[in-house]
Amino acid sequence: MMVATVHQTLHGYSDGHRLISGSLPILGLHARTMVVMSDLSGPGIRPEPMGYLTGYPLEGEGKYVLARTWAAPEMPRPGCVWTHSLIIDNADLATLSSAEGLFLAFRRPSGPPSRSEYAEPITILDSPVRAVPFRDSRTPGIVEALYTKPDKIVLADTVFADDDERLVVAIWMQQWPRLRRSFGFCTLSGMDRSVKGVTLDLQLVRSSDRQHRMKFPDSVTPSVTLSELALKTLIDDIEGIDTTQIREFLRRSGGDVDGGRRAMLPLCRLHSSLFAGGEPDLAAGIQALADLDALGPKQARSVRSLIARAAVENVDRLDEAVFDFVIDTLEQGVRPNEKPIPPGRIGFALWRRSPKRFFESVDAGGIVGDAARKALASIPSADLVEGLESAATLASRVVEVRPELLERSDFWAISDVDEGLATAVNAKVAGKVAAALLNTGRSGPARQLVEQASAEDLASALNVSAGGPAFNEWVRALVSNPDKAAAVLASGRISQRLIIVGIANAGGVDDVPNDYGEDPWLIAARSARGALSDHDETFFAAFLMTRALGFRSRSQADLIRLSYTTLYRAFEHGRLDGDLARLASSRLSWGIWSSWDNCSRLQETVVARFIDRNLDPETFGRLTDDVVLSISLIDEAARTARGRRYLNEVRKSLADAQEKAIRARADYIASKIK
Numbered sequence: 001m002m003v004a005t006v007h008q009t010l011h012g013y014s015d016g017h018r019l020i021s022g023s024l025p026i027l028g029l030h031a032r033t034m035v036v037m038s039d040l041s042g043p044g045i046r047p048e049p050m051g052y053l054t055g056y057p058l059e060g061e062g063k064y065v066l067a068r069t070w071a072a073p074e075m076p077r078p079g080c081v082w083t084h085s086l087i088i089d090n091a092d093l094a095t096l097s098s099a100e101g102l103f104l105a106f107r108r109p110s111g112p113p114s115r116s117e118y119a120e121p122i123t124i125l126d127s128p129v130r131a132v133p134f135r136d137s138r139t140p141g142i143v144e145a146l147y148t149k150p151d152k153i154v155l156a157d158t159v160f161a162d163d164d165e166r167l168v169v170a171i172w173m174q175q176w177p178r179l180r181r182s183f184g185f186c187t188l189s190g191m192d193r194s195v196k197g198v199t200l201d202l203q204l205v206r207s208s209d210r211q212h213r214m215k216f217p218d219s220v221t222p223s224v225t226l227s228e229l230a231l232k233t234l235i236d237d238i239e240g241i242d243t244t245q246i247r248e249f250l251r252r253s254g255g256d257v258d259g260g261r262r263a264m265l266p267l268c269r270l271h272s273s274l275f276a277g278g279e280p281d282l283a284a285g286i287q288a289l290a291d292l293d294a295l296g297p298k299q300a301r302s303v304r305s306l307i308a309r310a311a312v313e314n315v316d317r318l319d320e321a322v323f324d325f326v327i328d329t330l331e332q333g334v335r336p337n338e339k340p341i342p343p344g345r346i347g348f349a350l351w352r353r354s355p356k357r358f359f360e361s362v363d364a365g366g367i368v369g370d371a372a373r374k375a376l377a378s379i380p381s382a383d384l385v386e387g388l389e390s391a392a393t394l395a396s397r398v399v400e401v402r403p404e405l406l407e408r409s410d411f412w413a414i415s416d417v418d419e420g421l422a423t424a425v426n427a428k429v430a431g432k433v434a435a436a437l438l439n440t441g442r443s444g445p446a447r448q449l450v451e452q453a454s455a456e457d458l459a460s461a462l463n464v465s466a467g468g469p470a471f472n473e474w475v476r477a478l479v480s481n482p483d484k485a486a487a488v489l490a491s492g493r494i495s496q497r498l499i500i501v502g503i504a505n506a507g508g509v510d511d512v513p514n515d516y517g518e519d520p521w522l523i524a525a526r527s528a529r530g531a532l533s534d535h536d537e538t539f540f541a542a543f544l545m546t547r548a549l550g551f552r553s554r555s556q557a558d559l560i561r562l563s564y565t566t567l568y569r570a571f572e573h574g575r576l577d578g579d580l581a582r583l584a585s586s587r588l589s590w591g592i593w594s595s596w597d598n599c600s601r602l603q604e605t606v607v608a609r610f611i612d613r614n615l616d617p618e619t620f621g622r623l624t625d626d627v628v629l630s631i632s633l634i635d636e637a638a639r640t641a642r643g644r645r646y647l648n649e650v651r652k653s654l655a656d657a658q659e660k661a662i663r664a665r666a667d668y669i670a671s672k673i674k
Contacts, residue, residue, distance in 0.1 A: 002095055002126040006105065007063075007087040010118040011038035012072060013080040021118040024087055030058050033198055038067055038083035042190015042215075047071045047081070048161035051108070052188035054083075055172060056198045057181055064088045064181050066099070068106040082109050084118070092124075094177030099169045101125045133240025136167050141222025143171065143234050146202060147268070150261035153219040158188060158204045168202060170238045174247055176254025179261065191215045201261065230268040244275040253303045259295030266291040270303055280310050282322045289325075304329045315349040323353065330367050347375025352383060355391040355398075376401045385410045392416035407432040412440040419444035431457020434474070438465040443473035450477045450484055458484070459493035466499050472506070475499075479507035486512045489520035492527040500524045501536045509547040509583075519555035521547060525562055538575055541566035542584035545602075549587035549609060557619040560606055565624045571598040607636045611646045618653035620646075621665055630665060638672040647673050 009022035017039045019031070026034055037054055051070040058065060067085040084106050096102075101124040107117070138156055145154045158164050164187045172183055184200040186193050192215060193200050203219075205212060213219060226232060236242035249271050250264075257263045266288045273285035285307045292300055308329040311322055318326070330346060350372055351358045361369045362376075376398070384405060388395050395417045398405060405411045406422055407429060422445040425433050430452035437443065438461050450458065458478065465471055478485050485503065489512060494500060500521075512520055521544060532540065541563035548559035567584060570576050576584050576598075588601040589608060610620045620637075624630050637643035637650075647669045654666035 004088070004092040004095070004101075004124045004126060005121045006089075006092070006102075006124050007121050008105075008118050009034065009038075009085045009087065010109070010113055011035065011081075011083040011085065012109070012113065013075045013077060017080070020113055021115040023119055023121045026058075026087075029197065030061060033058070033195055034065065034085060036195050037065070037193065037198070038069065038081075038085060040079050040081050040190075041069070041186055041188055041193055043079075045188060045190040047188060050161050050165075052161065052186065053165055053168065054186045054193070054200075056184040056200065058087070059197055062090050064090060064093050066102055068108075070108045082113075084108065086122075086124075090177070090181045093181050096126050096173070098127050099173055100127055133238065134163075134166060134170075135239050136163060138167060138222065139171075139238055140226035140231075140235050141224055142167070142202065143231055143238075144226050144228055145220050145222040146171070147231060147234075147261055147264040148228055149220045150259075150264075151218075153192065153194065153200065153216055154202050155213060155216055155219050155221050156202070156204050158206050161187070164188070164204050167238075168204065171202070174234060174237060174250070175264075176250040176257070178254055178257065179264070182260055189216075192217065192219070228265065230265065230272045233268060233271060234264075244271065246271055249275070253300045256302070257292060257295070257300050259292070262295055263292060266295075267300070267303075270300070270307075274307065274310065279314075280307075282307060282311050283319065286322055286325045301332070304332070312345050315345050316352070318349075323349065327361075327368055330371070344371065344375055344378070347371040347373075348379050348383070351375065351379055351387050355387040355394050358387075359394055359397060381405060381408060382410070385414070388417070389414055396421060403429070407436050409436045409439040412436050412442050423448050425449075425452070427452045427454070430454075431461060434458060435461035435464055438462070438468065438470055438474050441469035443470040443477070446470075446474050446477035447480060450474075450481055455484065455487035455491045456493050458488050459491050462488075462499050463493070463495045466496050466502070471502065475502045475506045479503060479511065482507075482511050482513055486514070486520045489524040490517075492523050494524050494528050495530075497525075497528040497530045497532055497540070498536075500528050501532060501540050504540060504543045509543055510550050510552040512552075514552055514554045517554070519547075519553040519559060521553070522555040522558050522562070534575070535580075537566055538570045539580055539583075541570065542576070542580060546583055546587050549605060556609065556613065557615040560609070560615075561619055561623050564602075564606060565626055565629065568599055568602055568624075568629060571602060603632060603636055607633055607643070611637060611640075611643055614646070617646065617649040621650045621654045621669075622662065627661070631668065634665070634669055634672060638669075644673040 007022070007024035009026070010020045011017065011034065012020050014020060018035060037056055041052065041054070047070060051068045054067045054069065056065055065085050065087055067083050069081050069083040072080040072082045086102055086105060105122055105124055142154060142156050168185050168187050172180060172185060175183060184198055185202040186200050187204050189200070189203040189205050193203065203216065213221070226235065233242055233244055233246040237246050246268070250267060253267060254263065257267065270285050270288035273281040273288060289300060289304060289307070308326045311318055311326045315326070326346060327350070346368065350361060350368070358372050361372045363369070381402065381404065384398055384402060385408060388398060388411070392414050393416070399421055403425065406425055411417065419437070419442055422433050422437060430449045431454050434449040434453050434457070437445070437449070462474070478488060485507065488494065489500070489503070514520060525544065544559045544563040545567050547553050548556040548563070553559055571584070585598055585601065587605070588598065589605045590601065609615065623633060634647065637647050651666045651669040651673070654662050657663050657666070
């Protein structure tokens, strides 16, 4: 239970209406105000036995006066009154949850007043329990008049003194502290009691007819019904049926709101937009805040944060006005002890709405700029790419923070993205970047990436995009780097024969080095799969044969074995012409008897190569699966003494073969070298 110390005064008749006693010196204008306000509230007024209440601020003193006035018929002059005034510090008034403790402190002199009785401050106990709710048919009209006509004095009819007090005090205590300490009222007026510096906002009169109203210039009377629905929660609160905690909302949000009674309607609209049930109407709430802003800059900061936090929960569904409000609120920051608005989601939402605005915020700095900068590190890559589709010029700034975008095909599918961004990547990711570029038909930085990327990654990239629009450009870039081409072929990662043929088409037969180990072309040819067209099959056979007949390859025997049958049949059926024919025959020897016959030239050249270079005998014995071609090769080798000696080695290597056909070849060789 809260305890407050309250000063007091007693005004009454002593050679005129004057201050009789008090615990606090009140001087000057405020003293004169209290004398006027403590006198009878109008000519001919006869207070009920319980008296009437008057409440008004002492502007500039930081105090509020709540006074009860009783008739004093015992005094020698008619119209005399006693008025006991409680002078409350604004800070104490703000904490009161009920006026009951104040009411209990009022004391009417029962005889000649003792000055000492009112000369000391008194202690007020504030009960944490609010006054008992009650219904009064006047409540809706008075509430609406007060807050929809904030510049007018509101006149309402009296009914019963007790009900009048309960109604007026309920309205007063419902107000947030800042309004409560400036709100003036009187529960029984015979004329406008407003004086210089003090306006009584609500005055109850025994007749509010037109003639009586003339005594209250610039006043209005309440209507019968409530037309402003946002104010209904105030009536519900007074009647004890409110479930939205409007009173607590007003207390928390009104602390930094200017405008007095003018602020009540926007605050109630704001409350209704947030707590009327269902999803908050954020647009309506922001409009209510705009109405408050008309009363002064940046009103209701705590509510702004509340709306902004609610908006952040649905940030992707906000209209532009609400989103702009959230951004503006973020920039204003939060007050001490106020829950901060999570900026991460704002940064993400800002990117999705406008990448340009996103970076404008980053450049501007501040809370939103910092949020955007931090969000850039965590925005999903797909969303970044989607945003860049309409803002490709920002790609370099995004990639600076999120270089992994360079590994995405959808990033490079944005036509206006500068390919030069790919040249700054490191070797670790160069292959993935190459794959993304290749997949989207882009080849600008191909040579640089081929230089940096690993052979395995390049092979994987080619596998994914074989035959694509940029495939040939990337293959040419690869072939321009013979060592890297050798590594790619030797990686064994190329899965399609089409790719190997493409590489062969782009370079020369001797371009790829083979300084050690198996020939890269042999490794690639063994690991790749897939059908080729007849032309490509013939070309590849001619390519491998020509390489084998040169001096670059360390796997000559195996390359000849891979290509011999196919190339022989192509010569036999006349399927070679033009450049292909020139390639296939470029390293064939010219026999004395068969210069016109490429089949014979191929046979003689291959036999001579195996004999002269003493290539693997078993490979020669297995050079072709075709029996006729195999016999013709053996016959050609058997024509010379050197050839027969070589064939003897071939026979030995085949003698123990598991295949019957191969052992038959060994037997045939034996018959030829006797």
